[in-house]
Amino acid sequence: xxxxxxxxxxxxxxLGQPASISCRSSQSLVHSDGNTYLNWLQQRPGxxxxxLIYKISNRLSGVPDRFSGSGAGxxxxxxxxxxxxxxxxxxxxxxxxxxxxxxxxxxKLEIK
Amino acid sequence: EVxxxxxxxxxxxxxxxxxxxxxxxxxxxxxxxxxxVRQAPGKGLLWVSYINGDGSRATYADxxxxxxxxxxxxxxxxxxxxxxxxxxxxxxxxxxxxxxxGTGLENWGQGTPVTVSS
Numbered sequence: 001x002x003x004x005x006x007x008x009x010x011x012x013x014x015l016g017q018p019a020s021i022s023c024r025s026s027q028s029l030v031h032s033d034g035n036t037y038l039n040w041l042q043q044r045p046g047x048x049x050x051x052l053i054y055k056i057s058n059r060l061s062g063v064p065d066r067f068s069g070s071g072a073g074x075x076x077x078x079x080x081x082x083x084x085x086x087x088x089x090x091x092x093x094x095x096x097x098x099x100x101x102x103x104x105x106x107x108k109l110e111i112k
Numbered sequence: 113e114v115x116x117x118x119x120x121x122x123x124x125x126x127x128x129x130x131x132x133x134x135x136x137x138x139x140x141x142x143x144x145x146x147x148x149v150r151q152a153p154g155k156g157l158l159w160v161s162y163i164n165g166d167g168s169r170a171t172y173a174d175x176x177x178x179x180x181x182x183x184x185x186x187x188x189x190x191x192x193x194x195x196x197x198x199x200x201x202x203x204x205x206x207x208x209x210x211x212x213x214g215t216g217l218e219n220w221g222q223g224t225p226v227t228v229s230s
Contacts, residue, residue, distance in 0.1 A: 039216045041157075048207055048223055049149075049157065054215040092157055096216030099171045101147075101159040 002026055002095050006104035012112045019080040021107045023093030028073050030097070037096035040069055040078045043106075044089040052091075053078065085111065114138040114219045116208045121224030124198050132193040132224060134208030142166065142186040145211035148193045150204035151223075158204075162211060163191065175201075198228045 003026040013019045029036045040053040051060050053069040056076060066081040080087055088111060093104040120132040134146070148160040161182040163170045170182050181194040191208060205223040212218035 035214065037214070037216055041217070048220040049217075050220065051215060051218050054212075054218075060215070060218075094157070094216060096211075099162070100173050101162075101216065103157045103159070106156045 001100055002029070002098065002102050004093055004095060004102050004104040006091075006093055006107050008107060009105060010108045010110070012110050013080075013083045014112045015085060016082050019083050019087075019109060021078045021091055021093075021109075023071075023076045023078070023104050025074045025076075025095055029095050030073065036072065038069075038071065038076050039094050039096060040067075041092045041094060041103075042087075042089055043092065044086075047089075049092065080109075083109070083111070114210060116210060116219060116221035118206065118208045118221045118224035121206065121226045123227045123229065126198055126200060126228055126230055128198050128228075129194070129196045130198070130226065132195065132206055132208075132226070134191045134221060136189045136191070136208075136210070139210070141184075141189040145213075146182075146184060146191040147209040147211050147217060148182065148191075149207045149209050149217065149220075150202075150226075151207070152201075152204045155204075159217075160206070161193065195226075200228050202226060203228050 005024045007022045041049040043049040057069040068079050090106040092106050115137045117135045147162045161172045163182045167184045179197045184191045205225050207223045208221040209217045210219040
């Protein structure tokens with residue numbers, strides 16, 4: 001199974017300041033079709049997860065442009081340019097390159 | 113609007129069985145993969161199972177293989193998860209998820225809680 005490792009596990013951030021979460025996979029996430037199926041989920045308190053970004057850097061419709069994804073191969077990053085109060089929650093990276101799909105441990109974003 | 117509504121959760125005895133259901137609407141159901149993902153209390157996410165659009169292919173996490181069975185009824189726009197030989201570690205909120213090609217786990221239901229305890 002592909003192991004996904006996120007850092008940090010907790011990220012206190014001041015409102016309006018940037019935040020960054022890293023995700024590393026135990027093996028390359030490049031699929032045989034050439035795509036890299038690395039996605040980011042957001043889980044607000046008491047809510048189900050929500051897909052934010054797919055295939056490294058593609059924002060789902062309706063996701064604010066302050067969220068951006070980058071990376072390649074085994075190293076990926078989610079950035080929030082200016083954190084807002086509604087961004088509080090847990091963020092998970094997840095790979096859909098091969099079964100079983102796997103998730104990072106989650107990074108808890110909180111406001112200082 | 114895509115809607116996924118899970119049902120069937122509750123309190124169950126170790127060794128028991130249950131069937132979760134997910135009613136889908138707002139999209140052409142038979143064209144989409146469907147998944148179940150679970151989240152134990154206070155823990156992270158664990159992918160459980162998937163089934164392809166016509167129901168001909170399914171895959172399971174090692175921790176549930178041989179005990180859980182995923183199925184779908186494309187006429188009724190529902191996906192099910194039959195769970196047998198329940199263990200305490202199966203206690204979790206179970207989410208029904210629509211799987212996009214390229215987007216992975218795209219749309220999530222609200223989840224249904226399953227507690228396995230004597």
